[in-house]
Amino acid sequence: xxxxxxxxxxxxxxxxxxxxxxxxxxxxxxxxxxxxxxxxxxxxxxxxxxxxxxxxxxxxxxxxxxxxxxxxxxxxxxxxxxxxxxxxxxxxxxxx
Amino acid sequence: xxxxxxxxxxxxxxxxxxxxxxxxxxxxxxxxxxxxxxxxxxxxxxxxxxxxxxxxxxxxxxxxxxxxxxxxxxxxxxxxxxxxxxxxxxxxxxxxxxxxxxxxxxxxxxxxxxxxxxxxxxxxxxxxxxxxxxxxxxxxxxxxxxxxxxxxxxxxxxxxxxxxxxxxxxxxxxxxxxxxxxxxxxxxxxxxxxxxxxxxxxxxxxxxxxxxxxxxxxxxxxxxxxxxxxxxxxxxxxxxxxxxxxxxxxxxxxxxxxxxxxxxxxxxxxxxxxxxxxxxxxxxxxxxxxxxxxxxxxxxxxxxxxxxxxxxxxxxxxxxxxxxxxxxxxxxxxxxxxxxxxxxxxxxxxxxxxxxxxxxxxxxxxxxxxxxxxxxxxxxxxxxxxxxxxxxxxxxxxxxxxxxxxx
Numbered sequence: 001x002x003x004x005x006x007x008x009x010x011x012x013x014x015x016x017x018x019x020x021x022x023x024x025x026x027x028x029x030x031x032x033x034x035x036x037x038x039x040x041x042x043x044x045x046x047x048x049x050x051x052x053x054x055x056x057x058x059x060x061x062x063x064x065x066x067x068x069x070x071x072x073x074x075x076x077x078x079x080x081x082x083x084x085x086x087x088x089x090x091x092x093x094x095x096x
Numbered sequence: 097x098x099x100x101x102x103x104x105x106x107x108x109x110x111x112x113x114x115x116x117x118x119x120x121x122x123x124x125x126x127x128x129x130x131x132x133x134x135x136x137x138x139x140x141x142x143x144x145x146x147x148x149x150x151x152x153x154x155x156x157x158x159x160x161x162x163x164x165x166x167x168x169x170x171x172x173x174x175x176x177x178x179x180x181x182x183x184x185x186x187x188x189x190x191x192x193x194x195x196x197x198x199x200x201x202x203x204x205x206x207x208x209x210x211x212x213x214x215x216x217x218x219x220x221x222x223x224x225x226x227x228x229x230x231x232x233x234x235x236x237x238x239x240x241x242x243x244x245x246x247x248x249x250x251x252x253x254x255x256x257x258x259x260x261x262x263x264x265x266x267x268x269x270x271x272x273x274x275x276x277x278x279x280x281x282x283x284x285x286x287x288x289x290x291x292x293x294x295x296x297x298x299x300x301x302x303x304x305x306x307x308x309x310x311x312x313x314x315x316x317x318x319x320x321x322x323x324x325x326x327x328x329x330x331x332x333x334x335x336x337x338x339x340x341x342x343x344x345x346x347x348x349x350x351x352x353x354x355x356x357x358x359x360x361x362x363x364x365x366x367x368x369x370x371x372x373x374x375x376x377x378x379x380x381x382x383x384x385x386x387x388x389x390x391x392x393x394x395x396x397x398x399x400x401x402x403x404x405x406x407x408x409x410x411x412x413x414x415x416x417x418x419x420x421x422x423x424x425x426x427x428x429x430x431x432x433x434x435x436x437x438x439x440x441x442x443x444x445x446x447x448x449x450x451x452x453x454x455x456x457x458x459x460x461x462x463x464x465x466x467x468x469x470x471x472x473x474x475x476x477x478x479x480x481x482x483x484x485x486x487x488x489x490x491x492x493x494x495x496x497x498x499x500x501x502x503x
Contacts, residue, residue, distance in 0.1 A: 044123055044127075045119060045120065045122070045123035045126075046120075047117065047119065048119035048122075048135070048137060048143075049119075049137045050137050069137075070134060070135065070136050071122075071132075071133070071134070071135035071136075071145070072133060072134060073099065073100065073131070073132075073133045074122060074123075074126050074131070074132040074133065074135060074145075075099065075126060075131060076126050076127055076129065
């Protein structure tokens, strides 16, 4: 996605009130308290362990950390994470 | 969670993946369209997850291009259970067959025992039972309940006064009592005929005996109508009393005395009546009954009838001596309609007369002839019409009275 596309996408999302995750292909994260996190539209799994989940995004990656992680369901572009979620962090990585 | 909803039925396996960053192998799998769930990292280089049974070949293919090691930890679901089951097929089928055998034998009529009747009747009962499908070797399930058999037997064999049918396990015990056909004593002793009721005689048919009354006579209850003593008048003027007695000839009086009698009856006729009518719409439902729970096996929908009448029929299975707690229940749901009818005053009176007439006819028997009726009194009370009706009836009032010869 180049800069122009990004701009057009932004404009569309703003003026046509379309959901931005669809237009811009950004991950959508739904959390239920600290128990669940449902991540859609990710670009792949990078790392998973008991305490950490790292998912690829278009720009950088998403890091969720906590305890007792279990991936309840794994589908292409969708992940349901269960455990005690402590932190959700977007890490921008310009180099990717 | 739709993707993992039916996994129990399709079967799933838990796999262990070993290697550097084993979670990446799962990531690779999802990219190939494999659904994975309950992924857990059990060690630094070990990861565990569930996949569907049908995805196993796909997983093997994917693994071929990688360095990961896969091992199967657990197999779960129905396909594995049934597989296990079939491994021990011999034993299981043996058990099932033997159960079926016992079950089948328990539901066969082994013996029919008939007690208390002559061999002749016994034979007839046996034949009749054979027609109902009760004979040694018959399947019991198709046989009706003992009560029904009892009724059928009684109606089909008129010589039976009573028959008791009991079902003990696989044997039917029948206890019969024959009617001792008593020939009616034709030779009656001497008797008079007296009036059973008060009335005015309108017709007389005297076949034997001496009539003591005439047509148009009014008689009271108990009055002598036809005398069984003949020749009384002839010897009346003889002086010797003993001779008089001898001269009397005592016979059995026979006569039919038709008299007009009268009755008053009281009827209450409601102006509004509700009664139930079956519309003929019906639906059958079949259930298996487990203890007190009814499991529908056919006819799941409830018919949308407003009012219903339900007839249920139950037949049970036997196992050895005891009844199986499972039985088969057939329900017949019939649509019922409650019809409420309002009558006008005059209609109610007409209905009341009709009803009273019918009652009277029932009481008096077929030979009575109702000739005249009149409403004597009518009143309204609580939405009911109360009628007092007067009837004239032509009927036979002859009643036999034996002449005592004791003295």
